[in-house]
């Protein structure tokens with residue numbers, strides 16, 4: 220069944236508390252034997268937040284497990300037939316770890332669900348906020364986008380639909396520029412090589428943790444002209460930008476290669492859909508006398524230090 224508002228709030232709260240405090244806990248990765256004594260309070264705080272997360276998520280995981288067992292026991296029951304939605308948890312319950320030849324345990328499923336929830340929400344909403352902030356700061360970019368939207372939307376249409384998005388190249392350019400200039404994750408997850416590898420003048424030793432600074436890559440003046448400016452047009456009039464890194468790597472907000480973010484296409488769609496609809500419905504302006512401040516603050520993602528404040532005015536339907 221669908222979750223009610225209260226259940227969603229509880230999940231959100233448990234995830235949020237862990238995410239905003241994450242930076243405090245990274246030091247615990249080093250010398251746990253020592254930090255368990257000298258940073259005991261911090262360990263306790265981490266265990267407490269993790270316990271809250273388990274308390275909230277485990278009941279849902281158990282529900283899906285029960286429903287799966289029932290389906291297997293009684294495949295012809297009406298309830299079993301109705302269970303047509305395959306959830307992420309269902310796929311994790313089915314998963315068999317090939318090397319260890321075992322299923323995932325409950326706590327591993329909690330960690331993966333948590334990764335999926337935070338990886339799939341905070342990243343997209345943070346990028347959306349940065350993009351809208353730039354559209355407020357640079358009204359001429361917002362106006363150009365609105366004019367393109369107007370050219371695509373059919374008479375009487377209330378919303379921009381998924382199919383319309385492909386016809387608005389400037390929209391895609393804005394999203395790409397938002398991801399280049401304000402990637403929500405400045406560093407991709409740690410990676411490692413399975414044997415020593417020589418890259419240029421460097422040896423990368425087997426199993427050393429390699430963390431790539433994706434943000435700096437997108438701001439490299441040797442690759443990008445005037446890299447710190449917000450200029451979506453740089454993504455226009457060229458062949459489609461290759462975000463997966465198969466042809467070349469000029470920026471990598473989603474990582475690249477085999478471990479590229481699995482939610483990459485979904486989040487591009489979400490961002491295009493939201494920005495198009497938010498701009499077609501409202502004109503976004505700076506609050507009187509306020510300049511939009513683009514300073515950053517590190518939380519789980521790189522967020523706006525001063526969250527966006529904007530004045531929205533409904534555009535008249537005739538405008539569309």
Ligand code: HEM
Pocket residue numbers: 334335338339340342343346402403404406407408409471472473474475478479480481482483485486
């Ligand atoms: C603006 C939106 C997003 C950005 C910038 C982003 C970025 C990233 C990056 C940089 C990684 C690490 C890649 C690497 O290891 O090299 C990653 C991994 C991941 N992302 Fe995203 N992501 C976004 C949206 C999403 C969405 C919508 C979902 C799910 C619906 C998602 C789920 C995941 C998961 C599960 C992983 C871990 C994959 C693994 O361990 O191999 N992300 N993402």
